[in-house]
Amino acid sequence: MGFLDINRATKSYGAVKVLHETDISIDEGEFLVLVGPSGCGKSTLLNMIAGLEEITTGDIAIKGRSMNGVRPAERNIAMVFQSYALYPNMNVAQNIAFGLEMHGVPKPERDKAVAQVAELLQINHLLDRKPGQLSGGQRQRVAMGRALVRDPDVFLFDEPLSNLDAKLRVDMRTEIKKLHQKLRTTIVYVTHDQIEALTLSTRIAVMFGGHVQQLGTPKEIYDRPANMFVAGFMGSPSMNLFPATIAVENGRAVAKARKSGGEVTLPFAEGRGFEAQAGREIVLGLRPEAITDRDGADHRSRAVHVIEVPVEITEPAGSDTFVMAHLGGKEVTGRFRADVDVRPGQVFPFAINMEKAVAFDPRTEARIA
Incomplete structure (x- = not known):
């Protein structure tokens, strides 16, 4: 049994099955990347882990506890979105602390947690600014800070770098990798970018057509692709x-x-x-x-x-x-x-x-x- 277990999970919308039986066991501290083209089912699976989508059949468990029927707020997960989803009327410190405030954490503890996360992400000097005064990379750091401050069991990233320019994407990739190495947090990360998948992950699940085509380490995926889809999709230029x-x-x-x-x-x-x-x-x-x-x-x-x-x-x-x-x-x-x-x-x-x-x-x- 892993830290996060996906057991024969499926998702259907009426007669249309968008995610077929999926089995993935993720150990504590792993960085799993779900990668594949648009419409392959990776974001659907992430939303099922988050509780934003109901499971049609199967089970998802965190730390041995089934999440079926558990509301998103009760799952102790934190999600970083592609769109940042920051509150424009709040400054950076307020955005980071908002989740803690909703959970009734006293203000002295909130302030201490915000200060620690801001130092970790090197955004101390931005705490009084509003999101509209920040660059794309700075906004993404704030969104990550809002997730980190809650100290969740699992971090979920939904294509967090796709709105950034090419150079900033590379820089933020490095920052996320450093952060994972420092904190050893459990991360599930969705991307369509196979270079992101290869550079960030400890393991990769390559998805296509609602199926996991191959699950393995970056080296296994790259050197020994399970089929021609994986061979052609992973690597730049491709195989x-x-x-x-x-x-x-x-x-x-x-x-x-x-x-x-x-x-x-x-x-x-x-x-x-x-x-x-x-x-x-x-x-x-x-x-x-x-x-x-x-x-x-x-x-x-x-x-x-x-x-x-x-x-x-x-x-x-x-x-x-x-x-x-x-x-x-x-x-x-x-x-x-x-x-x-x-x-x-x-x-x-x-x-x-x-x-x-x-x-x-x-x-x-x-x-x-």
Whole structure:
């Protein structure tokens, strides 16, 4: 049993089921991120934990106590919204203290709690200002302060950074991570941004179509995606997916795929067990960093294979250069070093690290190895 247990929880609106049976157990101090595209059910699940949406079937328990039928105010949870939801007529200190005041906490205790949270979030100098006098990042800190001051069992974040500009989003991401490391609070965080999910979480639940597609650590999700949806959704740029066929040459399993003007043979790393599946059609998955220039390849790998491929597009990106080509009739993206002299139209050696290769069943889209 975890600190927060979601047991076979579902949500339906009439005949439409928006969340199918969901089982997640969250330990105390974990940072779980629910990630997926719009309409996947992640915000619905968060609202069910908060008590803002009723559960259709199943159960949600906090610290062993079922929350079914328990009002939101009695769940000892705190929620940080995308829109900040600050009271415009109150100053920062009053906004932070409002929840405590509603719960009858005496003013000296409220003032002490507000001062502690303000110092933690470095907003001491803003306590007398109204929300209209604050920047987006400052408003988000105040919204977080209002949640923190209550010392709840679980913090719920509903896309809290989506209204911020790109740089501020990165800065606030770092602040939230620091805060979690310092306080070791239990957090459930909803986002559609897979970079946020990978950088913030201790575990990720990738959702699509009302189902949890995969639940695991950021490394598990990134390196061993459960299916082609997870592979394509997580990572930026996303995993390259292209058709190939398993064959055996000289006793070793290889993947054969089409390339411009012919066919390419990519030997799998030893011990993957593909030798018994000769002739099987697969979808081969390779992250962009597994497709690079010869000198940038992982020299510790025993399965780096160099192939000559015509370059179609190059995209300089500061620390990297993204290079596009075609394999298996699909466009693939490689992550090259920034100083590599590679140009569109050039036939260039691509180093492919097959230790990082993932194979999927083209019919079920599930990972097979």
